[in-house]
Each structure stands twice: as C-alpha cells, then as structure tokens.
Amino acid sequence: MSSWLAYLLRNKTLGNVLCTSESVKRQICVRWPLNASWRRPSCFALYELLLVHKRKLLSHLSAFFLLSRPLNGLITALSVGIGALTTDQIPAWPAILLAALSAALINGAGNAFNDLMDIEVDRINRPLRPLPSGRLSPSAARMQSLLLALAGCALAFWLSLWHGLIALVVVALLAVYSISLKNSLLWGNVLVAFVGAIAFPYGALAAGDIGRSWIPALFAFLFHLGREIVKDIEDVAGDQIRGERTLPLCWGRTQAAVLAAFVYLLLVGFTWMPFFAGLYGALYALALLPVHALVGYVLWQLYRRRAVLADDRLGRLLKVGMFLGLVAIVVGEAVFALG
Structure with missing residues (x-):
C-alpha cells in the first residue's frame, strides 16, 4: 500500500x-x-x-435516524391520517399531509429528547441505542431534538392557529415528561397515552371537524397506557439504579402487571363498542381478531413470567398490535363510508 x-x-x-x-x-x-x-x-x-x-x-446518519424512532413517527403520521378519515368532510389531503408531517416531526423531537434524558438508564436497558452506544453525542441529540420541534411547530402554525397551539402544548408536555413527570407515579404513563391519542383529533381538525376521531383516540389512549406500564416492567433494572418512582418499583411488578391487564381488558371491551353501536360492520369485527389475539398473548406472557421481563420484546410486540388496531379502525371507517 x-x-x-x-x-x-x-x-x-x-x-x-x-x-x-x-x-x-x-x-x-x-x-x-x-x-x-x-x-x-x-x-x-x-x-x-x-x-x-x-x-x-x-453510521452518523443511521444514528440520527434511529434516535427519533422512525417507526413511532410513522405510526403518529398514520394516526393523523386515520383521524382525518373519521370526519364526514371531503379530505383536503395537502392539509392532512402537513398535519401528519408536523406530528411526526414533533414525535421525533420528543423521542430524541427523551433518549437524551435517559442516556444513563439506557446504558443498562438499551445499550445499543445511538446515545449509550456512543454513535451520537449528547450535543448532537440536543440539536436534533430542537430542530425537529421547531420544524414541527412551524408546519403546524402554517396549517392553522389551532394546530400550532396544539403542537406547542404537546412539545411542552413531552419536555415536562422527559425532565420530571417521567419519575412520577403513573402520571407520566397517562401523559404519554394522552399525547398518542391527540394525534387523531389533530388529523380530524385538519380535515374540517372532529367527527368520530374519539374512537381511535380512546383506543390509542388505552393501548398506549397499557404499553407504557409494560415498558416500565421491562425497564425495572435501569430504573432501579437511577432511583425512579415507576409503577413496578413502587407497587411491585405483579401489581403493575395486573393494572396493565385491567387496562387491556378495558381496551378489548371498548373495541367492540363501535360494532355493537352500528357504526362499524362485520369486517371491522374480523379485523379486530388479530389485535385481541396479540393482546391475549402479551397478557399470557406477563402471567407466565410472573411479570419478570428481561428485554423489551413485549413492548415491541405491542407496537405491532397498535398498528393492527389502526388497520381495524380503517376497515371500520371504510365500511361506515360505504354503508
């Protein structure tokens, strides 16, 4: 050479x-x-x-990409689009696409900032993430979070004043969650569930009215709330070292798993409401079956392992369940539109 x-x-x-x-x-x-x-x-x-x-x-580009958790951003964007489908207005797709993009950017900003606050815990719980693995510096993550938040809020204000105000509130809530509320007992889980649910009215508002966005919003709230509790059970080792006051550490893993099971049983019951109310048809009921099967499997794993989880497999699996639930709601809306 x-x-x-x-x-x-x-x-x-x-x-x-x-x-x-x-x-x-x-x-x-x-x-x-x-x-x-x-x-x-x-x-x-x-x-x-x-x-x-x-x-x-x-390596740097992949670290920037993964830090914002793109799958979460995709689910958020799809949630905005599904919210728009629940209205009785003719969709204005440019406005809906802007709303979806702004929501995905804000979601990415929140994820990046959350990873920045959790870097020490993730060295134990998720050592391969961009920050604990050293592929990305904290200063770069801080800049990425700021730029994504600014871009998301700018697009939201461009769309409408109401969207801009909602975006500012969500950014503030995500920051409060990562800085302090995450350590609170259950309130942090409720806040994450609320932020996940508000994407549907956000999208419906871009289409013209709120419509039936309460259906996917309530589904998302319960699903996210249960998943956050399961993730807390998975993260017990790192959270204990950091001294956080999560539900499994304060109440015990078993009690936290019981609460997660209760939330998901409420979810299963709620998902049948649009069918029995005559809003969604039989195809919606069929589309629900994989969602219920996946939730049942997660609850069985919690029971079989006595709520002792050594990895984040169930949390990732529940993310798939969230996507399947959104597909079922789209099927229901299609039946509603045709019927």
Whole structure:
C-alpha cells in the first residue's frame, strides 16, 4: 500500500480537506507512515480513505435516524391520517399531509429528547441505542431534538392557529415528561397515552371537524397506557439504579402487571363498542381478531413470567398490535363510508 496519503494528511491544507476527523487521520497515518514512496499515488489507497469516510458518515446518519424512532413517527403520521378519515368532510389531503408531517416531526423531537434524558438508564436497558452506544453525542441529540420541534411547530402554525397551539402544548408536555413527570407515579404513563391519542383529533381538525376521531383516540389512549406500564416492567433494572418512582418499583411488578391487564381488558371491551353501536360492520369485527389475539398473548406472557421481563420484546410486540388496531379502525371507517 502506498503511503502518499499519510503525507497529504500531515499537510495542514490538504489534510483538512481530505479528512476532517482527527481520529481517522491518526489511524491512516499509523497505517501508512511517511517515507519516500509517497510520490507514487495509489488509487486504491484513495478509495480506502473514501470508504473510511463513507462508513463514518453512514453510521452518523443511521444514528440520527434511529434516535427519533422512525417507526413511532410513522405510526403518529398514520394516526393523523386515520383521524382525518373519521370526519364526514371531503379530505383536503395537502392539509392532512402537513398535519401528519408536523406530528411526526414533533414525535421525533420528543423521542430524541427523551433518549437524551435517559442516556444513563439506557446504558443498562438499551445499550445499543445511538446515545449509550456512543454513535451520537449528547450535543448532537440536543440539536436534533430542537430542530425537529421547531420544524414541527412551524408546519403546524402554517396549517392553522389551532394546530400550532396544539403542537406547542404537546412539545411542552413531552419536555415536562422527559425532565420530571417521567419519575412520577403513573402520571407520566397517562401523559404519554394522552399525547398518542391527540394525534387523531389533530388529523380530524385538519380535515374540517372532529367527527368520530374519539374512537381511535380512546383506543390509542388505552393501548398506549397499557404499553407504557409494560415498558416500565421491562425497564425495572435501569430504573432501579437511577432511583425512579415507576409503577413496578413502587407497587411491585405483579401489581403493575395486573393494572396493565385491567387496562387491556378495558381496551378489548371498548373495541367492540363501535360494532355493537352500528357504526362499524362485520369486517371491522374480523379485523379486530388479530389485535385481541396479540393482546391475549402479551397478557399470557406477563402471567407466565410472573411479570419478570428481561428485554423489551413485549413492548415491541405491542407496537405491532397498535398498528393492527389502526388497520381495524380503517376497515371500520371504510365500511361506515360505504354503508
């Protein structure tokens, strides 16, 4: 391997242009020490240098992407769209898309800020996340959270004054949750559930009225509330080290699991209400079956493991259940529109 790159990297001007990372620069200089052979450039050596930069850049980009939890953002955007479908107005899709984008950006800002506040706990509970793994610095996460929040609020105010005010309230609530309310007993779980539920009226308002957005909103509130309790059970190890006052730590894992089971039983009962009220038809009832099966499996796992959870599998599985529930509501709205 020719060592002309080491010479270029030691040169103040060329080195700064070719390699802005001091750590990468040192690695290359060690591998290719300066000697007389630098005058014979190697295209392969230049290609390897570019590969180093490419890997580093892709690592940073993936860390930025994962920090905002894109699946959560996608679910939030879909929630806004589903809320718009529950109205009796003709959808104004440009406004709905703006509302969905602003909600997804604010959701990403909240997730990034929450990870920033939880970096020490995540070193134990989720060590592969971008911040505890070291792929992203806290200052970069702070800037990302701020920019996403500003962009989301700007789009919301562009849409309407009411959307802008709702966006500001949600951003404030997410910040309060991450800073202090997360340590409170159950109130943090209720706040997260409320923020998840408000996406549906937010989307319906973009379409013209509130409509039947209360159906997906109440479904989302109960689903998120139960899932937050399950996630607290999963995070007992890290939360105990940090000294947080979560439900499983104050009441015990078993009592927390009983409360989660009660919330999900309420959810199952509520999901039948639109069917028996004559709003949604038989296809909606069929679409509910996978949701109920998944909830039943999660509750069975909580009982079988005695609420001792060593990973976040159930929390991730419940995220799939939330998506299936939204699909069922879309089916119900389609039946309502046709009927």
